[in-house]
Every structure is written in C-alpha cells, then in structure tokens.
Amino acid sequence: MTNKPQFTPEVMKLANVAKALSHPVRIYILQKLSKMNSCCYSGDLVDELPVGRSTLSQHLKELKYAGLIQGEINPPYIKYCINRKNWNETKELFTAFLNENASGEMSCETTDYLMHK
C-alpha cells in the first residue's frame, strides 16, 4: 500500500474558499461589497445580475456559509455586507499561497535535474 496522506487544513481552506469564489455571480457580489465597503440588499442585486431571485438567494447563502459575507435582518429587508474578519483572513491565506515561490526566476527550461535522459 502506498501511503496516501490527507490534505493539510491549509490546502482544504484554500480549496473551499476557491470554491466559494468559483462563480461569476459570487465574485460580482464580493467585488461590490468589498470595493464599496458597504452593504446591499438582495433586491438591489437581482437587477444587476442575470439570475432570478431564488438563484441569487442560493448564492448569498453559499457566501454566508463560507463566512465571506453576513446578513443583518432589517425587515422586510436583509442587509448583506462583507464579513471583514474572515475576508481579511482569506486575503492573507491567498496572498501566502500566491507568493510561496522562491523569488528566483528558475523555470522549467533551466532546471533539468529532473530530466530523465
């Protein structure tokens, strides 16, 4: 049996956040909420997006489940805004992931120590 290790928590976190970001509707919402640093309502968003109300609601639910946004009930509206704390954590997680490489310019073409023949 070859050993088949599990993924580290960091790898799982990155993959899960990436999944939450993997739909244009959800990117749009996060971009809007983080850029303006403000909040908005499902009803405002539905006019700007090519999906229906129930579909939008599902995307908001997913973002909420992923911890990236939070909803504040303000009847009959629900005000959504960025979850600042988790958003900042996500920022750090991704920044670390994207900048892991040694700064050197070593590339495939210049490294042949793995070339078999």
Add this chain to the structure above:
Amino acid sequence: MTNKPQFTPEVMKLANVAKALSHPVRIYILQKLSKMNSCCYSGDLVDELPVGRSTLSQHLKELKYAGLIQGEINPPYIKYCINRKNWNETKELFTAFLNENASGEMSCETTDYLMHK
C-alpha cells in the same frame, strides 16, 4: 425588462481561475510546483495524493487548460511545471480583487445610510 448586464471579463477571469483552484488536489499541485519553483511528474504526484492515476491526469488537464501549468513531453514521462507568466497574472488579478476595499474600517454596523427605517 430590467437590464441584466453580462459579467465583465475581469469577473469571468476571477471566477474561472477560482474554479481551477477549487479542489484540494489542484491546490496541492500548484502549491508544490510554485513553492519549489520546480517541476514534477504525474507518477511522483500519484503517491502523494488520495486519487488514482486517471483522476490525477484529469486534474492536471484542468490546470493545463486553465493555463496555470504546462507539460513538457519527455518520453515516457511528462514533466509538469508552473506556467510562470499566467501564474503571475493570476497573482495580480487576485491581489487586486482582494485589496479593492478602501482601507477605512467602515463596517456594516457603522453604515446606516442604507437602513430602511
């Protein structure tokens, strides 16, 4: 008819890259290839990951399709490494996305200009 605009190319790019990153196997591969700034073979990876050879091959194909890695045929091996150019573009794209917010600490609790009542 309420106007239902399409997504900007930037939003689509972000969503597509996020989709490519949305599986732990693919995060693991990218982490390894970018961190070491080196290359590796499908056969080396299969022992480190809890998936079979054909499944791993599919994940590599997806990463290649997304432009994040490239394969160099070196029979009977195929050497995979990061696509440096696209990886750097991705880095910039995500960094911009994650840092779009005005640096202020304004939060949901302090912005009530949208509060209805």
Add this chain to the structure above:
DNA sequence: AAATCATTTCGTAATTTTGCGAAATATAAA
C-alpha cells in the same frame, strides 16, 4: 517483434452545482 513503462483517454456511475418557478415566511401598510 514482443514486452514494458508512464501517462492519457474512454466509458460510466455517483454526486454536486446551478437554475427556475411555486409556495412559504415574516413583517409592514392599508
């Protein structure tokens, strides 16, 4: 020419995601 080797492609099954409209919920207004 036959056997071997690393890898991919194919066919298929199980699961997840996405999307919609109808119905439900919960509050405010008439």
Add this chain to the structure above:
DNA sequence: TTTATATTTCGCAAAATTACGAAATGATTT
C-alpha cells in the same frame, strides 16, 4: 384583517464535477 413586500425554502430538472478501472497511446528495452 386583508394586502403588499422582500426574501427564502422547496421540489425538481439539467448540467457539470469527480472518480474509477479498462483500454489506448507512444516511446523504449529486451
């Protein structure tokens, strides 16, 4: 109390993702 409003949940269908083993590919060794 009825009506209207904003939003979600439900039930369902279509499409995409994930995974596997078997077969194919393409080059090398025997």
